[in-house]
Structure formats: structure tokens, C-alpha cells
Amino acid sequence: MPAFVTRRTVRFADCDPAGIVYFPRCFDLLNGVVEDWWAEMGIPWRVMIPERAIGLPTVAMAANFVAPSRLGDELVCTLTVVRLGGASLDLRHSVAGDDGVRFRAEQTVVCTALATNRPQPWPDDLRAAVTRYLESDHAQHPAA
Structure with missing residues (x-):
């Protein structure tokens, strides 16, 4: 299964007074990784959200x-797709430094219509792009 891998440098704004990354900034980092992943697949958020009116909460x-x-x-961020449902998507994140894993996260994203803020089925092109990253040992579950 292919994974999306990118790098991030910890910046001053990411750190608390103790000099370590403040934990909410970890979620900001992951949001950036997900945004970069969509761009890598040729579907940048600048097109998906304002032009196609698709939300990804x-x-x-x-x-x-x-x-x-x-x-x-320097952090290495790895994203894999665990499950692709009818309107949802489960992601697994691993963030590592030179000395090993710093944190792991599981994330569920839902495809929504911005006009209604309600879940909608994945459009065919988005489903096809995401499927390339789906872990081979997990089946798709279109009903979810």
C-alpha cells in the first residue's frame, strides 16, 4: 500500500513555554499533511472547497x-488510508523524528456538500484518487 509521506520542521510558533510542541499544534500539523495529500493527488483544497463546494470536516x-x-x-509525517466508506474516510498518521515516533493519530473525515453541510457520497474522481492509498488488507465499505 502506498503511503503519503512529507516532512515538516518544528517552528517557534509550534512550541509552548517549555520548548516542546504544544499538543493542539500537532492537530494543525496533521491538517496541513491532509491538505498537502489532496494537492499531491491533483485535487487541491483551493479547488475542492470554493469551486466544487465539497467540505472535508x-x-x-x-x-x-x-x-x-x-x-x-525535522519530522517525517506518514498518512495511510485505513478505510474508504460511502461518505467517510479513516486515516492513520504517524509522525516521527530522528529518534523514532513522536505521535500517532487516527482521523475520520467526511465528504460533505457545503450547501447543506450534510454527508454526500464521494465523487468518482475523489474516490479513485483515495483508493490508491487504501491499505490492501482493508476492504472498502461504501455504505458508511
Whole structure:
């Protein structure tokens, strides 16, 4: 299964007074990874959201923090698709530094129509793009 991998540098604005990444900034980092992933697939949010009126809200997020990240650390962010449903998408994130995993997260995103803010089925082109990243040991569940 292919994974989307990108790098991020921890910046001053990411850190709390103790000098480590403030945990809510980890969720901001993941949001940026997801946005970059869609752009890599040729479907940037600048097109999907304002032009196609498709929303991608996160409806669930769980994280396990393993080790702190600090100013200047280079992080490797890995995203894989765990499940692709009819309107939802489960993602797995792993963020690592030179010394190993810093945190992991599970995220559920839902495809919505911006006009109604209600779930809608994935458009065919989005479904096809996401399927390339689907873990091979997990089946698609179009009913979800």
C-alpha cells in the first residue's frame, strides 16, 4: 500500500513555554499533511472547497503522544488510508523524528456538500484518487 509521506520542521510558533510542541499544534500539523495529500493527488483544497463546494470536516480524531518534539526538529509525517466508506474516510498518521515516533493519530473525515453541510457520497474522481492509498488488507465499505 502506498503511503503519503512529507516532512515538516518544528517552528517557534509550534512550541509552548517549555520548548516542546504544544499538543493542539500537532492537530494543525496533521491538517496541513491532509491538505498537502489532496494537492499531491491533483485535487487541491483551493479547488475542492470554493469551486466544487465539497467540505472535508474531521469528525473524529484520536492521538497517542509518544515523545516530545522541539524547536527545529525535522519530522517525517506518514498518512495511510485505513478505510474508504460511502461518505467517510479513516486515516492513520504517524509522525516521527530522528529518534523514532513522536505521535500517532487516527482521523475520520467526511465528504460533505457545503450547501447543506450534510454527508454526500464521494465523487468518482475523489474516490479513485483515495483508493490508491487504501491499505490492501482493508476492504472498502461504501455504505458508511
